[in-house]
Every structure is written in structure tokens, then in C-alpha cells.
Amino acid sequence: MSDGRSLSGLKVVELGHLIAGPVCGRMFADHGADVIKVEPPSGDPMRHWGRLHNGVGLHWSYVARGKSSVVINLSTSEGQEQLKRLLADADVVIENFRPGTLEKWGLGWDVLHELNPALILVRISGFGQTGPYAHRPGFGLIGEAMSGFRYMTAEPGRPPVRVGISIADTMAGIYGFVGAQLALRVRERTGAGQMVDVALYEAMWSLMESIAAEYELMGVVREPQGAILPGIAPSNVYQASDGVWLAIGANQDAVFERFARAIGREEWLEPDSYATHDERALRQSELDEEVAVWARSLDSEKALSLLDEARVPASRIYNAADIHSDEHYRARDMILHVADPSLDGEKVPMPGIVPKLSTTPGAVERGAPKLGEHNHLLD
Template identity: 50%
Template sequence: MTQENRGALSDIRVIELGQLIAGPFCGQLLGDMGADVIKIEPPQTGDPMRDWGHGEHKLWWEVVGRNKRSVSANLRIPEGQDIVRRLAAQADILIENFKPGTMEKWGLGPAVLHAINPRLIIVRVSGYGQTGPYAGRAGFGGIGEAMGGWRAIVGDPDRPPSRMGVSIGDSLAATYGCMGALAALHARERTGKGQVVDSALYEAVLQVMESLVPEYVVGGHVRKRSGSILEGIAPSNVYRCSDGEYLIGANQDAVFARLCAAMGQPQLATDERYATHLARGQHQTELDDRIAAWTATHTVAEVEALMVEYSVPAGRIFGAKDMLEDPHFAARKSLVEVDSPRWGKFAMQNSFPRLSDTPSSIRRLAPATVGADNAEVYRDLLGLDAADLDRLRAAKAI
């Protein structure tokens, strides 16, 4: 699969050293935007993501590995470390998500790499960041979600904290790492110098926690788990219809009045229990019960038609099947079909956000094998010939 690279980062080269989710997702985002991403994997074993996924067929790698070239290098021996240093000399961005101190132990810390290439931007994703008393601790996404405040407020109040069905902590930290890299590229235009982007899992989660901390500091308010609702924000919930579930968000006065009209109960909009945002929050449960009693007498399609007619924000609960069948997904090409030698034709999410003049795209499939691009990358960038590669293989460096 090849496609013309018109992406905004088509002149940027990225070296990706990370494994599992946070580092590779950052590389995926940059690759989607056009960067030439060279992923360095451990010889033989490769990135564990190659074996991750759900169900019988493990396809996560096909998403997180797209738009990347794969080379192998053993970072635990000098020959492999030298390969990284030589590649970093010709790169714009390097991504790593090892435990802090690991890169320094391997002779690949920022001081060494910036001495080789002062323009290099180094994205470091870790559980707790590169500094502070917890920096040396191991940290996965779930730990960042817990420390950043996410887990404490997700789930039902009478049960232990829940988690999302995706690795949101890792993805947030990767996204902030990508955002930091883009900001650092812009700064480099002024200064000519690269810098370090320090993206901590717990801080990436903390960044999206809205006013959780100020509310506690100023008013002593402690947010708690509230199931499918946000306490005091009403109506905004999932309601059961006669043939399924439907999400309605009508927690603004004018929108709520339109919902009441759609329900055939316009008097509720002026009822003192529901007429204002604060009143609806105080009577949240009984209001939800009223709406649920109404939706239960209609199908999802009937409720949806009324929500569209009365311009009330609402929508079905989508799964993969719904996405594949939905006309809006199709019209915007939100899913794109790829043709894999291993899996055949299948769909995955497209590249987002959309840029009008320099569109992101999926230009190449995830590398099928570890080191699939060794010959090309090591020949073109490092000037190695077949004999050099044989020597490196014999030394177990690649």
C-alpha cells in the first residue's frame, strides 16, 4: 500500500524507540501527519504490540504500526546503541517511553544526543515524568489514570472505580507528547535548537480533569463517581428505548425546552423544578425518570427522528458494526479500508484531525516483520552494505 505523502510533516524524520502504547501512539500520530517514522524494535521479538488486541485476531499493531518503517537494533549492547546515535544525527524527533534513566544508562540520554544533533527534539513519555521523587517508578497508563484523578470519578458510586475500555492514559500522554513535539518544531524555527518534551502519564490525565482541583481548594467540593451522569448536569444521560439505548444531552435551557416540545410535554420547560440549570440539577433523578418513561415507549429510530427535528443534541451508542454501516462515517471517510497480505481487506480509523491543504493519510501498512526495512534504512541513511549488516547480525545487534 503506497500513497502520495502530502502531509504537513512530510519533511520530518522521526526515530521511535518506544514500545507498547504511549510511545508508539505518539509515533502513529506524527506518521499520520506525514513524518517518516523509523521504528526501532528489539531483534527477533519486536514490539509487544504485535501480539496485542482483542478477539481471535490481534490487529492493534496494524493501527499503531501504520505509516512506519521497522528496523531492528539491540539497545542493550554498544553496537545497537551506536545505530541509534547515528540515526538520531539525521532525525528531527526521537520518541522514547522507557523508565527514566534507561536512555542515560544506554548512552542515549539528551546530553549525548544533543551533542550529536543540537536540533533534535526528544519526546520522553513516562509514568511520572523525568523529575520528582516518583520519576524512577514503573508506570503504566492505568496508574497515570489513578494518580491524575480519572479513576476516582469513573464508575458507579457504590462500586470500585471503573476504567474505560481503551488505554486512555497512554493515549493522552502520547497525544500531549505529539503536541509538545509540534510546538518544539515551531520553536526550533526561531532558535535553531531542539529540546526535550517531558510528557508524564499522570499529568496528561490531570490536564483534562477540568476544575476538579480548584473546586476542592475553593469550596471543599470532592467529585465522586456518578455512573452514567455528571452530578448536577441534567438532562444528560443514556435512556432506554423499546429496542435499545440512546444518549440525550439537553442540559441548556433553550435545548431543554426543545426536548420538552419533542416529548409532547412543553409544560416541563417552565416547571419550577426544571426551568433552570440549577433546578434541573437538583431534581436530576426524577427528571431522568420522566425522560426514560417517555423513551421507553419509542424505538431508537423514533426518538432519533424527533431529536433531529427539534435540534436536540443526541445520538445512538455506536459499536464497530454501527460505524461501518453509518452514512456519516462513510461520507467523511472516517474509516478507511486497507488491504493487508496477512489479513486481507479490513477497515480502521482514518487520520485525524483533517488538514485542508496538507492532509494526513495512511500511506503504508504496519511493517509485517521485525526489521523489515533494515536493508533500506541502514543502507540509505547509514551507508551500510550487506557485509556490514551481516556483521551486525552476527553480533546480535540487529
Template identity: 50%
Template sequence: MQTTASAGTGSPFGALKGLRVIELGQLIAGPFCGQLMADHGAEVIKIEQPKLGDPMREWGRGKPVWWPVLARNKKSITLDLRQPEGQQILKDLVAKADFLLENFRPGTLEKWGLGYDVLSAINPGLIMIRVSGYGQTGPYAQKAGYGSIGEAMGGMRNLAGDPSLPPSRAGLSIGDSLAATYACLGALMALHHRHMTGRGQVVDSAIYEAVLAMMESTVPEYTEGGYIRERTGSILPKVAPSNVYTTRDGELLIGANQDSVFGRLAEAMGRPELAKDPRYATHHARGEHQAELDDLINDWTRGLSTAEVMALMDLFGVPAGKIFKTPDMLEDPQFKAREALVHVAHPEFRNLMMQNAFPKLSETPGQVGWPGPALGAHNAEIYGGLLGLSESEIAALAGKGII
């Protein structure tokens, strides 16, 4: 598996090499967008409150290992944006930046005199990336909006979980991460527009809208047919067979809902006649007999080990797979061949592993250059090198608690 290098003065890799992002905000919704951009070579300068830092520095199961992932490839500086001197320093940084990324509650930057009208006057090409619960406008804009609320409002929570239980969650911060991903997508769209016009703009990514974008045809299903999609657990209604099946020593997913694929599954089961049975011969018929078909397949898989079922599925060309946990990922040959997981050198954690930079680009691949840095680790580099402040000026700012 790939072992990454230690932090340097810049990012000598990636399609976004040469671009500079000033990252404000904290937690996940904004910083994950910064991570995506840093993964592909952008210089991401993360601004944190002096002495406190991003709360993500303390998050994780047991040891605080989330920060090394979320802040990887970034540079950390401290700056108090609530003080006029700190606000002026941010303006100086913006003059030398391509993007400003923030996920404060809407109106916070304006309260500090740092709205887009002010910052774009300093740098007309600036692209401001704004991530929030409800977006920058509308009657809910000022409400507190966490990812979980956006998932509920966008419709995802109503569809997650077993239908006999209350709405569930995916076990991950999907709403935050989706909003950050759309923010990154919007930033690159705005960058293309700037290439053509020279002008920056505001990218407004709302968590509930990022979730809504994932909701497939649920809206027209209701407006055209009066149908409201509800929780269905491990299946999609009328799409069969596609479910989790129990084996002698575990469980696995099989997806054979296309006619030709179901025919191959029937052969693998030693039951080729099933593909011609009127109850299962077509997509519609299998959907109407979904429960009994799942029971029939479960009866077969229960008599075999997971490895035996997987071998048959591969032999007959039927999509199937184990339900992976982290130990499975660490040992899987596909993960190893594509370096999907990387070992990252860290001063505290001896065996720090994390997901690699995605997607893979053939000419300008991203990478994990270094883990999330210590608080203020790049103060001297950014304030002294980028802004040209002297050591005495930097020390004076630190003495006043501004950095």
C-alpha cells in the first residue's frame, strides 16, 4: 500500500495545483469540501480560532483520528476573525486567493464586515463557497441547520431503515458530505466561468438541497401518481431479486433483478427452470412475487458458505458482494491493487490508515500528502512568507491573541 510523504511547503501534485483556498468554518460540511480540493492539489489554508481550533480535532472513536483525515493536505493558521485586525488580515489573504470556503450560519461573515460585496471588491475573481443548512436565502436561512436536519428535510431520513421502526440514519454524516461535495462541484463550475469572464461568484450549497438532489424520482412519483415512497429496509419494492441473503457463515448481497442476470442466477442455483416460471420470468412478475423469491434464494444460500456463493456468482456473472467492514477492506485484493487505502505518516499515530484521494485521474492524480496538521502549524509560512510579515509583527499579533 502507498505510504505518503511528510508535509512540504506546497502541493506538488493534482489537477488543482496552483489554486489557493482560504477555509473558514468548522466541523464537516465546509471542511470536507476543503479536503476534496486539497486532495487534488489546491493549497488549502485553514483558519482556526486561536487556542481552540476546529472541534473536529477532538472527534473520533477513542483516539481523535478524524482530524488527520478531514484536514489532510491542508495548512493550519490561527486567526481571530472577531477582531478588526484579524478581519484585515483575512482581507489580505483573500487578495491572494482563488476561493474562500465557509460554513458559518448565513450572515456571520456580513456581521464581521466580510461579506462577498466587500471581499469581491478586493478580489473580483474571488469565488466564495458557502455551505449551510438551508442556503443563504429564504425564510429558514437564519435557522441552525445540522446535517441530520437537512437529511430529514431533504427526504432521506424517511426512506432510511426498517419500515417497522422509526426513521434511521446511515451511520455517517451523509447530509454534510453531500453538501460539501456539491459545494466542490459548484466551485469548479465557477472556476470555469471565471476562466471565461474573469469574474468570481458565490456558490451557495444547502444541505437539504444536496440531499434532495439524491431523491431520484420521488417528487414526480407523488405529483404525477400520488405515490409517497416509504421505508422498505433492505429491498426496493418490485425490484427482485436484490437483497441481503444469509449464508452458512454470514450474509451477502445479490443483485439479479435484470432478466438475463436472473437467468444466470437460476443456473448457478441449479434451478434453470426458475427463469421460465411465469412467476419469475419477467421483471414485473418477479416484483409481484418478491417475498417468495427472496425466501427461495435464502433457502439456497443458507446451505452454502459465503465463499461458495461468491464463487458461483463470479462463475455465472451475477453481481454479488460481501458486506464489508474495515478489516475486510484492509485485506481485500481490489482495495490493495487500486491503493484505495493508504498509510499516512503521523507523529502520534503509528499505523494511521485512511481512504485515498478520489476519483483517480490518469494525468494529474490526487494524493494524501500529509495528515491534518497541528493548530497554527503554518503560521510562520503563511504570515511570514505569503503576507510578508516580519517575525516581530507575527509575535505582536500572537501577543494580542489575534493569531
């Protein structure tokens, strides 16, 4: 691995499968760590999940980039000894099995900590390693449901919907990466590793803003509101005359003034109209209807040009085609084309590296590995 990346020199062993654990491992790989993915003989199910391109899951190509692959059957005593040898000099190990699985294999925290006192163990599960629900199976859907997140993803009076991506698994993987960085920082001072415990429902609960305070202090249960930001207006999606949906955020007073002048509605700035935040909040539905009428009077290109000139935050609602044609994505290298060994070197487009560091930027040096491609590392 390149010496110019932030985590060069770290050895990370990824036992996780599907999404949460591999997301955590991908972030290590992006920033220079040597990530060794341990797979069962059947391989990670992500290899064949989702949309397949010539038999390879395209999500796998993204989540496994930059990693090595070794095959170990952890349910056997031979496999358990192989893993112990692999972990003897490792810095971080990542797992997202149901709590108790590592212990069943004789690979619990006590064993691993004695084997390698400097080792950091990142454990990602549905409900965490402790508590009355720890033993329950928990997928991302359940984490979204229990956190209150899925309750909010609906139009009023309609059933809750999925946001379209595996957000709970991804957020848990990101928190696992953050937790590992904190533990590595502590290890610099103490020399000792520790366990990082991430629960899917807690990763999502951490996103839920002030709903706890609203309930406990005010007796308010926040209800789903669809596309609006309650009490903040205008901040919504509006359809232009060509059918394109536009997101417009003109809710701050100075921005709203520029917006009103740009669309020729200076009367909105008069007293007892929409001039202040509080006035707009009281008449949010009414204002949204008027903005929607204006949006329908122009095609999306004209509307966005006008708003850009007035410095009003706005964008069309992008789909994949929009993203691939956008100059800003290209300028910031946010679509990478990575050669995938499982696809005979065909380049697979995927999201770029986040965050961007000025002197030790991340890089993707190779694509997702073939199953067992690096078994020589077990010798």
C-alpha cells in the first residue's frame, strides 16, 4: 500500500459480511490500511446480491474494493487457528455477526485480547453486545424501524417507506470506522486495544435530531411530514413545467428576500406577508402552494438558472443519469472507475472517496478481490 495515505501500515482483518462490516472495512482500505477480508468457502453473499453484471453483484464491487480475500471456515478448529495466526499482529478486526457467534467459535473478546492485547475489535450488530435484545437478529430494516427513522419516512397518512438504500447498515459501518479511529488514538497513549460496540438501531437513532426532547419535554411525537421541513419555508420539492422535480431551500430571511425579488414577488416582503421566518412558518402550506405555481410556470433549466443567479440554494432531484453527467461530480473525482478482477478487469463505476484529506488523500489501488485470491497470506 502507498505510504502517502492516512492509515498506511495498519493491518485490518474483516470478518463481516453483507453490508455493515464491509462498509467499515472499505473505509479503512480507501485510506491505506491493509484490509484482509475473511470469507467462508461460499464467499460473502454480497458477491451475488443486488443487480448482477456478468454474475457479479455491483454493490460488491464497491464495498470490497481495495481488499484482499482469504477463505477460512471459522466453524472448524483449523479455521479458528488460522484466524488466530492472522490476528496475532493485526491492529483491527471487524465483525458483524449476531452477538455470541465469535464466542461460540472460541474467538470472543477475552481470547482475542489475550492473544493480541493491542488489538481493536469492532463489533457491529442489530442491538449491541449487551441489553435484553442483544441476542435478537437485526437487519437494517429493523434498525430503521426501532430507531424511529422508518416512522418518519412517509407522506402524512401513508405507510412508511424505505429510503432506497441500506442506510442503517451503512451508518453502522461508518460509526464502526469512527469508533476504531478513537480506539487507535487511545492505543497510541496506552498501548492497549479495546472493543468498539456499534448497534444498527443506535446508529440510526443518533440521526433523529430533537425527537427525544420534543417528546419528553413537550409531549410531542414528531409525525411524518413528507418532503417539507416543518416550520421552515420554503424548503420543499416543486415540479417545473417540464416535469422535473426541483429542491428549493429559500427559508433563511436574507435568502428568501433574494428569492422573492428574483421571481418578481416583492409583495411577499411586505409586513404581514412572508417576510420573516415566523410568518412563513405560520403560513407554510399557503406559501408552498404559491411557490409550486411559480415552479410550474418555467422549465427546470430556466428556473434553476434564475435561482442560481439570485444565489438561492436549488437543485434538480438527481437520478443516476444526472449524476453521471454532472461536471461537479467529475471535478471532485466522485465517480471512480475501478478495474474489477472478478469481471476480468472490466472497470466498474462507483462513488469516490469521502472525506477528502489535503495531504494524505485516500485512493483505490485495486478492485474487489476474487474469492480466496490472497490465500497465500495464510501460509
